[in-house]
Amino acid sequence: MLFSSIPFLYYFLPCVLILYIIAPKKLKNSVLLLSSLFFYWWGEPRYVILMVINIVFGYVCGLLIEKFRGRAASKWFLTLSVVVSIGLLGYFKYADFLIDNFNAVTGLSVPLLKIALPIGISFYTFQLLSYTIDVYRGDVPAQKNPITLAAYVALFPQLIAGPIVRYSDVALQLNERTHSFEYISLGIRRFIIGLAKKVLIGDAMFALCDVFRASGDKSVLFYWMYAIAFCLHVYFDFSGYSDMAIGLGKIFGFDFLENFNYPFISKSASEFWRRWHMSLGSWFRDYVYIPMGGNRVGKYRLVLNLLVVWMLTGLWHGAAWNFVIWGLYFGILLMIEKRFLAKFLEKNPVIGHIYTLFLVIISFVIFNAADMRGIFSDIGGLFGAGGIPLISKETVYCLKDYGVLLIMGIVGATPLMKNIALKLREKKESVMNVAEIVFLAVLLIMVTAYFVDGSFSPFLYFRF
Amino acid sequence: MTTKTKNIVQTAVFAVLLFALAFACWFGRDKDFSNDERRVLASFPEITWERLLNVEFMKDFDTYSQDQFPLRDTFRGVKTAAQFYVFGRAETNDLYMAEGHISKLDGEASYPMLDHAAERFQYLYDTYLADKNMNIYFSVVPDKNYFMAESNGYPALDYAKLTGYMLDKTQYMEYIDIYDKLYLDDYYCTDSHWRQENLPRIAAYIADKMGVKLDAEYTENVLNIPFEGVYVGQSALPLKPDTIVYLTNEILENCIVTSYDTGTAKPGVMYDFEKAEKGDAYDLYLSGANPFVTIENPNAETDRELYIFRDSFGSSIAPLFAEGYAKVTVIDIRYVQSAFLGSLIDFTNGSDVLFLYSTGMLNSSLGLR
Incomplete structure (x- = not known):
């Protein structure tokens, strides 16, 4: 089930809220677990069992790791937990990618699976891994209550699109959390803003990308519009989902960590990754990079560590070479920055902004390419390869059609509006409080209108 | 308002909006049909284990929840308004506004559709017309986008190419070009159709090309029903409705109209006020959808007959040909199989035949049977 749908917003969520409110405190996690399983079942009825098996396995491993703490068996159970979790993720996500490449290298034709x-396997696998690893490290005690652990893994606000919530961050709240109007109000604001970011801007940017892909009248400007639109689409879609997750979390009394912090205002690629999908970046840092030795290794090993981490970061996003290249692209950029550019970029923030935006835009063109040839043709298109014109008739029309949304997207990707709102709040708190309520109500109505119009489908022959 | 109060009010406003709409979704009465979209709305999907496991139920429920959402058309209007006035979109759901008109973008020419239309015309020609020494004419009614899309910076169909393609495939007909005889104001502001009050000059031009002189004077009568064209419903915006004008004179008043909408002859009407009131006001003209209608002019100074193969654009112009013919037979092969026409109509030797179709119909011709 998607957050950005009528079944979620006007059927599922109200039911869950009613059940959650009327449930006694000790049953609130059970309500969350059952509703989360239903939420998952709605989109993936066949795979709900897989998630339950994963949870049960993680639960048992956690208990056994703790039981045998200090002994070799503890490590064995951790290894088993990691191998099984990664194995399942690998099987479902990467098997065909591996077979495809194996066939390409050997010339064989092993059939694809x-x-x-x-849905969400990458997120819940990483959450379970963080749990068992943290238990092994002694950072958190193993969860004795299977319902509590299952509620953490399956918690619907963050189940299908993150952020990757670590068990250690919410362990206390799983057992004891407070509910207040302040929290609920913050959650409502965050949820509605996230919904609006995804539906009003993110989806429109995706539609522009679709128009570009279908166009037979491309131009250099159109390629740049597409590249910017795709960056904005990914940002508003993904950060919108994270906002919705964080907002829903607050409504139910949880504090999830931030996942995005205006990444497009970064002055370097390193800073970009400190602001973009922060929960994934920190997960790889804490569970892959540092265990591999982190910075405290020799020069060549450090390069290898970084390349491995960034290749895995790329692969996490999808089983295709363009994702691997995308990850390595950032890995190499970060190494170059660290070795040569860090001080220069810090001293020249304007150049830093332009440099980062340019490289990030290129990176997302790689990210969205259909295949390796697509990477070259799309990047080539940005620079006029193939003799395409600088501008075309359809480009002008698309600019007219999407120009305002592009500007809104670009402005919305910076903290400008937030800062203005904060300044105004300092001066006119009372007025801004009223404005906020009205603004959020209008946004909710607008988003609902977009959902409702989703099935608009006039009978073709009405006009003849 | 203090922040503490705001938190309470904000929670209350959200709860009221969420639960009010949710309860209306859960307990509201389902509708069967959308007048604005002219289509049947989704009903509650069938539940079976198989449909649950293959997610078909969930997909259908998604559509159902959208179709049956309370105040659906109001919400659609909010979206259209947001698209145009908040996000500055040039179009929404392909609808756009320019020069006081609302219209729908054409998209690309569909050659399979054009081929289908040409194939149906060829069938009619081969089966009923080729051996009857008839004068066969073909005219294409441009969509109003022809007059407003490109000039306002919108993508437009290549109308010359589309028409040229059809002409190549219908060389047994003589083409009557009316593109440069029409103007944007000849079309309704909120609908795709043309205005009857502006058609006498077009009818006269076409008739002239067929060797018939039309010069009758008409009285303009205003239909007392506001005409909210099809694009009003589709946009769901509160646009100013059009006015329907219908033409009368002594010739038309004396004509005998026979309708065959049930397959057998029954008295028909030139202007169907009942249909105009109950359904689409444009159905005023020859009662709208009809397999075929005959208009007999007992005062005609000729015994010449005219057969018009047409789409809905033909409804409003067909009566204007009555002046020059003893009988006009108006045929719509969307509502009758071409193969059955022989048993229903006697195609008379030496008559005129006019194929009059809009670009929209030609480019989306699957309905031609």
């Missing part, structure tokens, strides 16, 4: 990717 054509397995549908279970």
